[in-house]
Amino acid sequence: MGVLIYLIPASLLLGLIGLLGFLWALRSRQYEDLDGAAARILFDDKPRKETPQ
């Protein structure tokens, strides 16, 4: 059972990293245009200019 001492914190930490990643994505407005994001991933040519947020 001693292995739980490592495994439970490790699993929680991984989950927490996922949660923080999600919150960051939400804050940086990546959930604003879900339809556009789905199409954008398929533009395989090099953009002429940076198109920042």
Next chain:
Amino acid sequence: MSLLGRARPVSSAALSPACCAHCGARLAAGQERFCCSGCEGAHALVAGLGLGAFYGRRETEAGALRPEALAPGLDLAPFAVTQRDGTQRLELIVSGLTCGACVWLVEQALAAEPDVLSARASLSARRLTVTWRGEAGRANDLAALLQRLGFRVAPWSPACLRATEDAEGRALIRALGIAAFGSMNIMLISVAVWVGGDMGPALRHGLHWLAALIGMPVVLLAGMPFYSSAWRAIRAGRPSMDLAVSLGVLATAGMSLSETLRNGPYTWFDGATMLLALLLAGRVFDRAARRRARQSVAELLALQEGLVSRVLPDGHMEAVQAEAIAAGDRVLVSAGERLRLDGVATTDALLDAAATTGESVPRNFAAGDPLPAGAVNMGAAFTMTVTAAARDGSLAAMARLLERAEQAKGRFVAIADRASRFYVPAVHAVAALTFAVWWGVLDAPWQVALVNAVCVLLITCPCALALAVPAVQVVSVGALFRRGVLVTSATALERLATADHAVLDKTGTLTEGRPVLIPEGQDEAVLARAAAIARASRHPLAQALVRACPDVPLAEGVREVPGQGLDAGTARLGSPAFCGLPPSADGMTLVFREGSGEPVRFRFADRMRDDAPASVAALAGLGLDAELLSGDAEGAVAAIAWQAGIAEWRAGVDPVAKQARIAALKAAGRRPLMVGDGINDAAALAAAHVSASPAGATDLAQTASDLVLQREGLAALPEAIRIARRAQAIARENIGFSLLYNVLAVPMAALGLVTPLLAAVVMASSSLVVVLNALRAGKA
């Protein structure tokens, strides 16, 4: 919206010869690659920019990207905002931006301009943000570039902002993410406790503490949307579903915390967080479906929102917002433009007042007559003196009437709220009774009694009940969206399902609301020649002539004589006076004369929509008797009523009388569905039990309507009623199922037989059944 699978791999050269190489519309005989000169220009532009790959990727509807002649006088320079670093930034709403390839084309075409720094389009919001270095005036060039590609643009307005800047929606998604994270991790720990029968009490205690450590913050954070809504419900003094959810979740979390402190055998953190996650998922989907509809309406409104041209004392013109005009200012009304303000003109004016009065035939207003805002100028451009600023004018008066009607409508109580009105007190009574019996009668320790009472709250926490209606809403609103019906109100479907009477407007609703050529055996060749000349003009009658003969290219050397007609060499097309004939009575006639030949008359009329009789019959089949209310004269109304198969009609009805008729119907116990498009219908639309406006309705009518039909015709209406009724039936099934499940589960909880494992299984399975049942609502 994937580009894979649905996009057909067609290069512009290999495109089927029957379709326009730019917009994809079907080509007429004699046309080689393009349906119009605008498309040819757009195609050359795209090819010149090296963006030809667009045609292989686009999945827009055929004909959607046909460039129109530029709208006059829309100066975008004032909308550009100068940033701190000296660059300019402009936000536009772009209509026609319907697929990933369009986003790519717009962004790349703008990025090809040397001074543009960045261009970013949002496909969901149809919003384009472009920044450039240089003058604000470049805004017009950039907008013109998009218009040449076939996109229509308008400044991003506050109305669009309200519809898309969705702070509440973002808060819901955040809460969902937190709740999902919490429930999954707590479930991990809970499963260890459930299966670890040989686990020592110390380890179990530790695991419960761990669950509490995750569970308490998650319950407090992710539950906020429910707690704030429940607080509002308490203050308003009426129990709501959110109140039940909040009490259940908080009681479960509190009881679990006390069990953790005293090292009880079970905690219920997993149940509380899972409940939140499931309910939040329902909310998020519900919002997403309605947000799309709200955005589409905002987009339509933004494109209609116009600027007016003010005539300065020195004779120059400036484009300003209608709100900025004061009484006494002089404005120019160009041909085909809609009047935004009330005024008087010093010359005669031919106006189509269909939107304000319902008259289908344009009328001549003599010099000095008051001209109503909302009418469309069918004649020559004229200057008028504004008699009332926008906020004092007749449009604003109509908007106030609308507001009063909406207030009078009262609060419609949704079916889920009706259910919760008796459900919430009943559940809490059962929970209190459970506690009293265990503690008072059976002499159990108060902790045990509390656990059982809270178990009742948890198991009845209306997981399935709270998902029952939103799940159906999402599916049916999505199904309607695909059929071109936008649902703008949360309770619209419920109200539509119960409508039992249909009140229809005439002009623009039963009829097309725009002039159509009356076929009178005109010579095909003459018609084609006249249409070729008419292509040069934006006058409504000229455009009607082009629609009657859409395949001809523009004739060479056409000159427009403002207010009179078109002149192409020896041929003339225009008002009867322009071609040397006496003027027509109604102004709905064009005359074409080639050289000194015999003049040919083209007469126009507002024609009934092709599908109107079928739709009226379909409505009757659904139990909705139709009735026609129109501001037009008796003869025209009677004729249309007879053609459409409507027995009951009233003519010459003004906006107040329309609203009064709706109120009378409601007083008689009917639930009227009002369908109308005009400014004069808006108050009646707002007063009706449920309302719809057809494609091309005025902005006021669209804001007042619960449903907006996006496609031409009324055929979508009976189908929308069928979908709404089916959705109601399924919602009732779902509510019935969740009540049935409670009837079975509550006794078990009250007897103390419910373990956290059982609660989790029951909760998930009942939600799943409800959601799966809801999916049937999409099939009509």
